[in-house]
Amino acid sequence: MRADRLVSLVLLLRQRGRLTADTLARELEVSTRTVLRDIEALSAAGVPVYAERGRHGGFALLPGFRTELTGLNHDEALALLTAGSGRGLGLGPALASARRKVADALPDSHRATARLLVEPETDLLSRRLVAEEVPAATMAVVRGAVLAGRRLRIHYAATGDTARWRTVDPIGLVTVRDRGYLLASRAGADRTYRLSRVLAAEELPEPAQRPDRVDLDRIWQERRARFLSEDHLTVHVRVHPGRREELLTHAVAVRAEEPEPDGWLRLEVTFQDSWHAEWALWQLGLGAEALDPPSLRTALGNRAAELAARYRIPYSEPCLSNDSVSRSTPSSPRATAGG
Template sequence: MRADRLVSLVLLLRQRGRMTADALARELRVSTRTVLRDVEALSAAGLPVYAERGRHGGFVLLPDFQTALTGLNHDEALALVVAGSRRGSQLFGLGSALASAMLKLVDALPEGLRESAAGAAQRLLIDPETDLLSRRVATDEVSDAVVAEIRHAVFAGRKLNLSYAGADQVPKWRTVDPIGLVTVRGQGYLLATRYGADRTYRLSLVLAAKALDEPAQRPDTVDLDRTWQEHNAQLRTGGDQVTVLIRVDPARRDQVVDTALAVRDEEAHADGWLRMSVVFQDARHAEWALWQHSTCAEVLAPQGLRTSLHNRAATLAIRYGGGPAPE
């Protein structure tokens, strides 16, 4: 880890010129004291890093210094493969590797191209954390240590012990055969089998993980896209799923579909709204999802769901129905 950090420190100074210890610490995600120790180690190893004093001082490299320290390690190369999705690299625990890899990649560019690429990068913002309505994009928080262990098991083809807490469930340990990792809309998933049956585990619900020495029981090659589709199909046909008939404002059609598991039927109605038959994971999921759409979606059946939404709305109306808020 320290060797990678020293390489990143050198590349930062090569590409950006003078940098303060505080700025280096922020980039490398370490303390200022660690940066000072690293600079001392580099100087002792003969690299021309020196300090400039004064108000605008900092650490710099000699202008003509060249380095061949641009070889990518495994995680950095992997991070570049998933770099098309910034959230994907974060979800798979590769955020720091991606930053290090990009430093090495930029350093390998010819000087003129490096400068033009850096200027162009300032004109691009990809996948920001909030949209134009200032809504924060929901992204799962996943422990780097946990996802690193899961990655190791996936790539090494080893069985994996998971402490997993499903919705409203007590965490349990289970042993699985990992197949691959998938990221969808800011959420990461592990595809695996358990006792030969397909399983899908949300990474943010994995509390601990340990790769075992025992080889995983799985094919040598996998079509991950097809496997993901098969897992989805299995999810949508099992459990306590609920099919709901609704009428929907066409302007909100896509938002409704995004909160459902599947659409079974859809047609335009004479009133200008859509009639849709949609599937939800269970009654609780259906009530939560359709409540989000307010008056833009109305449940026509089943009656029990209409009653649940009516009771929720009535309770809210009573709470806000009269007078100022209680002191």
């Protein structure tokens, strides 16, 4: 692990120039003291790294120093640089390190990292894009058992249930939108576990009971179809295109989608239950309208009426004219751009 970190440190200095110890520590996810020890180790190994003191000081490499990485053409390297984040499987730091190595190997005339930004921390609305967190040590054990083909003991907290230990035969790992899943079998029955709910894990010495070769994509599609066929609430909803992604973030799945003449989208989506659907659509405000089932429309209407009653302006206080209110407040989702 330290060897990989030393390589990453060199590549950071190669690609970004002079960096402070604090910046290096943040990038490598270690302490500043560890960075200083690594700098000393690199110097002792002959890597031309030197310190610049002063207000704008830091560590840098002598001009012209570079590492070599061969065997990849430009398009192959570019594909790796734009690969998924890997956070759902606990491989985010490893992928970041790999990207630095690949970028450093590209000729200066073909280097594309300054033109491509992959997986920024926030979207255009400054909302932080937070992936589900899995402790690195736990994820390493799970990943190791999957790759080694050994049985796995996990301390798992299912929704609405007390966390308890389970012994499973791991089949593979899947990541979707930075959510990681463990596909496994338990006592011969198919099981799918959300990695963020695995509180601890132990790799067992006995081999996992599983086929030597598996089509992981096919297995995932089968389990997804089975999951969607279970008892979920189906909702028909109109949504402004600007709020579509937010709706999909909350929904379990999308069954159908088609555009409407006014530019909005009509979707058939599923939620875990009525409470989940009401909560999700309430977040979208005037950017969405529940069409069916009627019980969901009623629940949302009642909630809106209660909120309006709470914030009603007393007659004794100044208030806007009716014309001002009608101009500034849309009467329905169809009258607003994005809620």
